[in-house]
Amino acid sequence: ARPLCRHNVIRRHIARAIARTLGLALRPAMIACHQFGACTAGCDLTARRLQLLTDLSPACEPADPVAHAPLDVANAHSEISRLAVRGCLAADAAAAGAHPSAATALRYFDLFYSFPGTAFVLLGGTLVPHAVTRALDQGDGLANPFFNRAFSPEVGAAIAPIAHAQPRLLPAPTAPLLHDDTTISGYCTPPPRPLPPAALAPLL
Numbered sequence: 001a002r003p004l005c006r007h008n009v010i011r012r013h014i015a016r017a018i019a020r021t022l023g024l025a026l027r028p029a030m031i032a033c034h035q036f037g038a039c040t041a042g043c044d045l046t047a048r049r050l051q052l053l054t055d056l057s058p059a060c061e062p063a064d065p066v067a068h069a070p071l072d073v074a075n076a077h078s079e080i081s082r083l084a085v086r087g088c089l090a091a092d093a094a095a096a097g098a099h100p101s102a103a104t105a106l107r108y109f110d111l112f113y114s115f116p117g118t119a120f121v122l123l124g125g126t127l128v129p130h131a132v133t134r135a136l137d138q139g140d141g142l143a144n145p146f147f148n149r150a151f152s153p154e155v156g157a158a159i160a161p162i163a164h165a166q167p168r169l170l171p172a173p174t175a176p177l178l179h180d181d182t183t184i185s186g187y188c189t190p191p192p193r194p195l196p197p198a199a200l201a202p203l204l
Contacts, residue, residue, distance in 0.1 A: 003078055003119035003130055005137035011112065015141030018104055022145050025099035033152035037144065037179035046176045046183065076151070076180035077136040077143045082113050085136065085150045092149070108142060144179055152177055 007015075023038050036042035073079055089109055092102040117137050120127040136143040155177060176183050 003075070003121050003132065003138055005117060005119045005132070005139040007137070007140065012141055014108065018101060018108055019141050019145060021099075021101040022105050022142070025101045026145055026149060030148055030152055033156050033177070035148050035152035035177040035179075037148055037177060042178055046178055049176060050183065071155075071182035073151075073180040075138070077138045077140075077147055078119075078132075080135060080147055080150060082134055082136070085109070085146050086113070088150045089146070105142065105145075109146070112137075112140075148177070148179060151180060155182055 027038055030036075030038055036045050039045060086106075086109055089102070089106045092098060093106045095102070113136075117132040119130050119132045119138065121130055122128075136146055140146075
């Protein structure tokens with residue numbers, strides 16, 4: 001079941017205003033992490049990138065395949081740690097030359113995520129309220145950029161050992177992301193094994 005939150009109209013307008021500027025400010029860093037969820041036509045970009053890897057593959061032997069390993073986080077916004085997200089927002093706001101939206105996003109987070117929220121889960125035709133204390137609200141207008149900011153760099157770090165072991169003649173594997181939907185792809189010898197759950201433990 002997916003817990004859904006419907007915030008009051010004032011909070012939704014605040015989130016919408018911040019999301020516009022925060023999304024643009026985060027975009028270069030997110031693209032560097034191969035996070036295309038906030039990009040125009042991000043789905044098309046990710047699919048075409050994988051198609052190019054396949055079409056231009058230098059692999060002439062079975063030992064050098066194009067790897068493709070999907071990864072998805074069930075109910076991603078409901079699973080990520082608030083502390084992990086806040087740590088990233090605080091680091092951005094304190095960074096030299098930080099965009100003004102970084103401090104605004106941190107204030108928003110502290111205002112609305114410093115206390116439990118309420119989410120409703122549909123069970124047997126009945127909406128059952130639940131207190132949310134450790135995750136982002138499913139339905140918050142800023143949940144996507146908050147999630148992307150914390151999750152994307154960690155995925156890159158988790159696959160770094162695979163990339164570092166890659167032969168120099170082949171491009172290292174990367175993990176293009178559409179929010180929490182991840183496709184680890186690239187030329188890999190040997191093919192990658194599934195990421196252990198402990199690799200993303202700091203976020204959950």
